[in-house]
Amino acid sequence: MEGLQTDNLLLDVRGLSKHFGGIKAVEDVTFGIIRGSIISMIGPNGAGKSTFINVVSGVYTPDAGEVHLEGEDVAGLPAHAMASKRLSRTFQLEELFSSLTVLENVMVGCHTCSSSGVLSCGFSIPFARKEEKKLRDEAMECLREVGLEERADDTISQLPLGERKLVGIARALAMKPKLLMLDEPAGGLAAHEVERLVKLIYALREQGLTLFIVEHNMPFVMSLSERIVVLDEGKKIAEGTPDEVRSNERVIKAYLGEEVA
Amino acid sequence: MKAISKTSIVWLFLIAAIIVIPFVSGSYVIGVMCFVAVFGTLGVGMGVLNEQAGIFSLAHPTWFGLGAYVSGILAVQGATPPWLGSIIGAIFVAILSVLIGAPLLRLRGYYLACATFGLLLVVEISLAQLGSLTGGHEGLMGIPPLSMFGFTFETDLHYYYLSWGLCLACLWFLHNLMGSRVGRAVKAFSDSEVAASSMGINVPAFKLKVFVLTAVMASLAGSLYTFYLRFTQPGIFGFPLLVELMTMLIIGGGRTLYGPLLGSFVVLWLREFIHMYLGKLLPRMTAEVDAIFFGILIIVILIFMPGGLAGWVDKLLGLNRRALGRASD
Numbered sequence: 001m002e003g004l005q006t007d008n009l010l011l012d013v014r015g016l017s018k019h020f021g022g023i024k025a026v027e028d029v030t031f032g033i034i035r036g037s038i039i040s041m042i043g044p045n046g047a048g049k050s051t052f053i054n055v056v057s058g059v060y061t062p063d064a065g066e067v068h069l070e071g072e073d074v075a076g077l078p079a080h081a082m083a084s085k086r087l088s089r090t091f092q093l094e095e096l097f098s099s100l101t102v103l104e105n106v107m108v109g110c111h112t113c114s115s116s117g118v119l120s121c122g123f124s125i126p127f128a129r130k131e132e133k134k135l136r137d138e139a140m141e142c143l144r145e146v147g148l149e150e151r152a153d154d155t156i157s158q159l160p161l162g163e164r165k166l167v168g169i170a171r172a173l174a175m176k177p178k179l180l181m182l183d184e185p186a187g188g189l190a191a192h193e194v195e196r197l198v199k200l201i202y203a204l205r206e207q208g209l210t211l212f213i214v215e216h217n218m219p220f221v222m223s224l225s226e227r228i229v230v231l232d233e234g235k236k237i238a239e240g241t242p243d244e245v246r247s248n249e250r251v252i253k254a255y256l257g258e259e260v261a
Numbered sequence: 262m263k264a265i266s267k268t269s270i271v272w273l274f275l276i277a278a279i280i281v282i283p284f285v286s287g288s289y290v291i292g293v294m295c296f297v298a299v300f301g302t303l304g305v306g307m308g309v310l311n312e313q314a315g316i317f318s319l320a321h322p323t324w325f326g327l328g329a330y331v332s333g334i335l336a337v338q339g340a341t342p343p344w345l346g347s348i349i350g351a352i353f354v355a356i357l358s359v360l361i362g363a364p365l366l367r368l369r370g371y372y373l374a375c376a377t378f379g380l381l382l383v384v385e386i387s388l389a390q391l392g393s394l395t396g397g398h399e400g401l402m403g404i405p406p407l408s409m410f411g412f413t414f415e416t417d418l419h420y421y422y423l424s425w426g427l428c429l430a431c432l433w434f435l436h437n438l439m440g441s442r443v444g445r446a447v448k449a450f451s452d453s454e455v456a457a458s459s460m461g462i463n464v465p466a467f468k469l470k471v472f473v474l475t476a477v478m479a480s481l482a483g484s485l486y487t488f489y490l491r492f493t494q495p496g497i498f499g500f501p502l503l504v505e506l507m508t509m510l511i512i513g514g515g516r517t518l519y520g521p522l523l524g525s526f527v528v529l530w531l532r533e534f535i536h537m538y539l540g541k542l543l544p545r546m547t548a549e550v551d552a553i554f555f556g557i558l559i560i561v562i563l564i565f566m567p568g569g570l571a572g573w574v575d576k577l578l579g580l581n582r583r584a585l586g587r588a589s590d
Contacts, residue, residue, distance in 0.1 A: 057459055058458075058459075059455055059458075059459065078458065078463075079455070079458035079459045080458045080459075080460075080461050080462055080463045080464070082459075083458070083459055083460055083461030083462075084461045088459075089459055091455075091456060091459075095453045095455060095456035096452075096453075096456070097448060097449045097452040097453060097456065097457075098452050099313075099448045099451070099452055100445060100448055100449065100452070104445055107442075107445055108445050108446065108449045108457070108460050108462070109460055110442075111442065111445075111446060111460050111461045111462055112460075112461035114442050116441065116442050116443070117443065118438065118443050118470050118474060121437060121438050121441035121442060121443045121444070122434040122435070122437050122438040122441075122443075122474075123434065123437065124437040124441075128441060128442075131442070132441060132442065135442065171460065175460065175461065
């Protein structure tokens with residue numbers, strides 16, 4: 001069974017657990033992400049969604065379980081090693097670099113695709129200058145992708161929240177990801193900003209990118225996702241298409257509550 | 262594009278001024294300007310390390326002192342020519358800073374400051390106690406002047422060009438570096454370590470690189486300093502120098518690259534003026550007046566120019582829009 005799946009599976013999470021002292025933030029979570037799909041994770045506050053993304057992206061080391069990226073077990077690698085395997089992510093609170101411009105933020109995303117070191121940069125040898133120009137063009141291309149090329153030279157503090165989220169996505173795209181993990185991309189956005197985001201996500205999907213989205217905004221998740229994983233108190237309580245999840249008893253009980261009932 | 266042309270004008274102006282100054286001034290000015298360059302080199306490295314990379318290390322005078330002592334001892338004992346001793350000193354400091362930085366840089370903020378301050382004290386005391394090698398408290402005497410390929414650096418003017426050459430070379434190197442892939446990575450982890458590592462930046466490795474690089478620059482400045490003075494003493498590399506560098510960073514502005522150099526210039530010349538005029542007026546009080554004056558100046562600068570003189574000048578010229586952007590953080 002596994003042999004069949006691994007061809008299609010980009011990311012395969014098996015029995016992943018993360019505990020903080022006595023708190024089981026993520027407990028024995030298993031599911032797969034199929035190449036080229038959009039899969040979302042939902043769950044009430046404190047269900048362990050952000051912890052899950054932090055474990056998969058290497059910010060936390062898991063206490064148990066495996067994370068296979070194209071068949072290779074990458075669980076427990078540090079975040080920078082995960083990034084160089086082209087697992088890329090955004091943050092719930094953006095975590096943009098405030099001392100850099102918008103373009104430079106995205107250029108940091110190109111870090112793994114470039115190689116100039118301290119000496120070649122310091123002495124400004126032709127290779128470093130050429131690479132710098134290449135990175136600038138690539139980063140500009142990513143900014144164009146999210147529609148922020150005119151904001152390139154602005155500082156982060158000059159941007160509204162919606163555009164900051166987009167910079168975060170552009171920065172993640174600059175890593176040329178195999179899998180893009182978005183941590184609450186629609187959190188705090190106005191309706192028209194959410195619309196812009198949905199269009200962008202569809203455009204990325206068209207290009208064959210695989211997306212994993214952790215989100216609170218229900219209409220957003222239901223309209224976008226091909227599959228949804230539901231987390232509650234660290235455990236996976238349901239998985240399926242939006243319709244299956246919507247009608248699942250346990251999900252209604254745990255999360256959707258009156259709204260759906 | 263506009264900012265780049267302004268930057269190159271500043272560079273041209275700086276280089277021209279440095280070349281012209283010896284022709285229009287006397288040996289006194291040249292002597293002070295040597296110190297401006299040496300402490301400027303030290304300050305610029307410390308500014309990058311402390312303010313731009315956010316690595317709050319207080320060990321900078323230590324690398325300066327070790328560079329001075331290693332090259333000084335090798336020269337006194339005639340083991341190597343002074344120029345080679347300077348390079349050996351830099352290599353020694355590089356190795357030591359890797360060995361010490363690798364564990365210490367896991368600490369952050371005040372903890373790192375405490376640990377590196379400990380290092381500062383340990384090295385100062387060790388230099389004083391290793392009498393047979395270092396000359397103990399009295400210091401290392403009889404250091405020969407720097408010589409290279411048959412040319413001996415003897416006069417203040419020789420050291421003036423040498424020290425400014427080193428200073429501008431370090432400034433140029435760091436200017437290139439901070440505007441490049443590496444510099445962006447450094448600024449990125451100082452803003453958010455978790456985001457930087459999620460972008461594929463190996464944060465501990467980059468921290469170590471910046472730490473070692475600025476330590477080596479400090480070591481080279483230390484070697485030059487010791488050959489200029491032809492004397493060195495443990496007390497030079499202790500707490501007072503740290504305070505001096507901090508003063509330069511605050512007054513000049515450590516967030517910009519050239520700020521600490523400007524700070525070095527302003528602090529050293531202000532001190533010269535205080536000593537020149539107050540020395541006659543209050544012959545016994547100069548040291549106290551000096552301390553009170555700089556204490557008040559630091560407070561005034563922190564209140565009215567939190568970015569230091571350089572931050573203020575940048576805002577005035579619109580050179581650095583980031584300084585404006587930061588104000589609202």
